Amino acid sequence: SYVLTQPPSVSVAPGKTARITCGGNNIGSKSVHWYQQKPGQAPVLVIYYDSDRPSGIPERFSGSNSGNTATLTISRVEAGDEADYYCQVWDSSSDRVVFGGGTKLTVL
Amino acid sequence: EVQLLESGGGLVQPGGSLRLSCAASGFTFSSYAMSWVRQAPGKGLEWVSAISGSGGSTYYADSVKGRFTISRDNSKNTLYLQMNSLRAEDTAVYYCAKVGAGYCTGGVCHLGAFDIWGQGTMVTVSS
Numbered sequence: 001s002y003v004l005t006q007p008p009s010v011s012v013a014p015g016k017t018a019r020i021t022c023g024g025n026n027i028g029s030k031s032v033h034w035y036q037q038k039p040g041q042a043p044v045l046v047i048y049y050d051s052d053r054p055s056g057i058p059e060r061f062s063g064s065n066s067g068n069t070a071t072l073t074i075s076r077v078e079a080g081d082e083a084d085y086y087c088q089v090w091d092s093s094s095d096r097v098v099f100g101g102g103t104k105l106t107v108l
Numbered sequence: 109e110v111q112l113l114e115s116g117g118g119l120v121q122p123g124g125s126l127r128l129s130c131a132a133s134g135f136t137f138s139s140y141a142m143s144w145v146r147q148a149p150g151k152g153l154e155w156v157s158a159i160s161g162s163g164g165s166t167y168y169a170d171s172v173k174g175r176f177t178i179s180r181d182n183s184k185n186t187l188y189l190q191m192n193s194l195r196a197e198d199t200a201v202y203y204c205a206k207v208g209a210g211y212c213t214g215g216v217c218h219l220g221a222f223d224i225w226g227q228g229t230m231v232t233v234s235s
Contacts, residue, residue: 033221048221090219095167097155
């Protein structure tokens with residue numbers, strides 16, 4: 001089965017840029033979606049189809065996907081960005097949805 | 109306003125059954141695939157099941173296949189998850205999610221992103 005690998009944690013100072021990676025075999029050939037989840041809340045879609053932003057999501061959030069790594073980039077990080085972030089793909093070879101293990105973003 | 113409201117969670121003994129419901133509003137329910145995603149306490153997100161807009165196609169995670177059944181009633185704008193033979197490891201918050209636009213290419217269709225989520229309902233399997 002297809003596996004997505006995320007670092008368990010990423011730390012960044014306010015105002016700096018955070019990059020959260022999502023690794024998978026030839027993930028560049030798949031469409032990657034990213035979700036933000038704050039404690040006690042439901043997940044929120046922040047990036048879909050690799051790099052598109054839903055309405056209401058700040059332009060500070062961007063995404064890229066190539067080769068074996070997809071990346072969620074958060075520019076000018078704010079305290080309110082502190083959350084768990086999950087990547088997700090649709091594995092068409094098995095007709096299954098796959099989530100990464102999640103990355104906890106800490107704003108120092 | 110687009111809304112999803114789950115219900116039906118609770119405490120159930122191992123081997124028991126439970127049916128979750130998800131009432132949708134604010135969008136044309138029958139036009140969109142829907143999905144269930146769960147999250148065990150302190151753990152990450154785990155996809156459970158998905159269903160096409162018409163209900164004609166269903167998909168399941170290996171961990172629940174044969175025990176859980178996803179269905180929908182488009183006349184009632186409601187999504188369901190029938191859970192049988194429940195195990196302790198099924199304990200989790202269960203979220204329903206609306207699936208955004210997917211696409212098909214080369215004869216292969218791809219599910220879209222989960223663009224709207226409910227607040228979740230807790231299922232506890234314990235004796």
